Amino acid sequence: MRYCGVSFQQGLALISLALLLAVPAQAKLQILASIKPLALIAQEVAGDQADVATLLPVTASPHDYPLKMSDHKRLRAADLVLWVGPELESFLARPLANLAADKLIISYRLGLHWPDEVASDHHHSSHAHLGKDPHIWLDPRNAVLISQALATRLAQLQPESASVFRANAQRFAVSVQLLDQQLAQQLEPVKAVGFAVYHEGYGHFVGRYGLHQVAYVTYTPERRPGAKHLQELREVLAKEGKCLFMEPYYKAQGMDDMAKTLNLRIGLLDPIGEQQVSSYQQLLQQLGQSFLTCLADRRDR
Ligand SMILES: [Zn+2]
Incomplete structure (x- = not known):
């Protein structure tokens, strides 16, 4: 029996190929980082076990960014959203308030290292500081802490890759500690x-x-x-x-x-x-x- 020159067996093969393409064996975890520095850290931990994307274009200011409809969609679709916190990306506070807590990592709250306020405070002592400096990724020790929190969370989301995430975070920590010494x-x-x-x-x-x-x-x-x-x-x-x-x-x-x-x-x-x-x-x-x-x-x- 033939339909338009395609045999029954060929037809079956085509149908199963179509099914195979439509349903991937296992969808990768989708990590969405608010800004590029966090995405770079996430990439180190994720390796090839999860996909990492960045919400903001690199030319946008993280202090003030108008979210588009498509951005809201991306935030909802992600398995994990990594951001600094309302102290930096205030425009994300409201959209992220509706996401489940286990889909979020708020880096600012991780128990990070903070610079002493004295250093740059000579002449603007009258200036009121709005919380602590939220550009937390510029201390390499904080990047390590963020990577560890990420490894833990990713291990929960995808237990079969837990050892890979931990090993990746460990490798990142060693490399960043060396860089820290070099910079000093x-x-x-x-x-x-x-x-x-x-x-x-x-x-x-x-x-x-x-x-x-x-x-x-x-x-x-x-x-x-x-x-x-x-x-x-x-x-x-x-x-x-x-x-x-x-x-x-x-x-x-x-x-x-x-x-x-x-x-x-x-x-x-x-x-x-x-x-x-x-x-x-x-x-x-x-x-x-x-x-x-x-x-x-x-x-x-
Ligand atoms: Zn800034």
């Missing part, structure tokens, strides 16, 4: 050199390596610095600044002029790793290199 050594010679950052988002890195941040241009990238703050910035930089760090995608009016009149170098810091960074370690290395390049003595010139 590299940055040691520039610890006393004063600088200002563009936004107040580097406390974890600055604190971990004992760097000498004397000011910031603006508290969050969305806020424009006021005249009084800019005056204070100019004064403290004139006294003890050597470098002014800007960020990709943000340009504060008058910063180039201020750097020129005060004879400051201009550096660039990228806390999200948007510039072709493909691993957490690379993100941190690049940040360390940016500090070093701008702060180091250049006697050879």
Whole structure:
């Protein structure tokens, strides 16, 4: 018996092939990280046992992002959502309130390391801090803690891969601890050199390596610095600044002029790793290199 030139057996084969394609043997766990640094950490733990995606485009500010309908859909579809917490991605607080607690990891609440507030607080003591610096991934010890929490949670969600997740997290920890030591050594010679950052988002890195941040241009990238703050910035930089760090995608009016009149170098810091960074370690290395390049003595010139 033939239907349109296809034999009964061929027909059966085609049908079973179609079924096979429609239902994959086992769907992989879907991890959705809010921002790229967290996705990089998740990738280390997941290996090839789970899929990792990033919610925000790398050029978006994690401080203020308008969620689209498709973003809400992605949040609901994920098996696990990894974010910092309402202290950073406040726009996620409401949509995530409806998700089951076991589908979420709030990194901010993990019992992390926090920088001392004293270091960069010379001149803006009147400034009210809105909680602690939420850019938690910039301390490598926190990245390790996040990876461990992830391994534990993934092991619960997919017990048959538990040993792989734990081994991945362990390997990541060893590699990051080594990097941490290297960064401490590299940055040691520039610890006393004063600088200002563009936004107040580097406390974890600055604190971990004992760097000498004397000011910031603006508290969050969305806020424009006021005249009084800019005056204070100019004064403290004139006294003890050597470098002014800007960020990709943000340009504060008058910063180039201020750097020129005060004879400051201009550096660039990228806390999200948007510039072709493909691993957490690379993100941190690049940040360390940016500090070093701008702060180091250049006697050879
Ligand atoms: Zn920030």
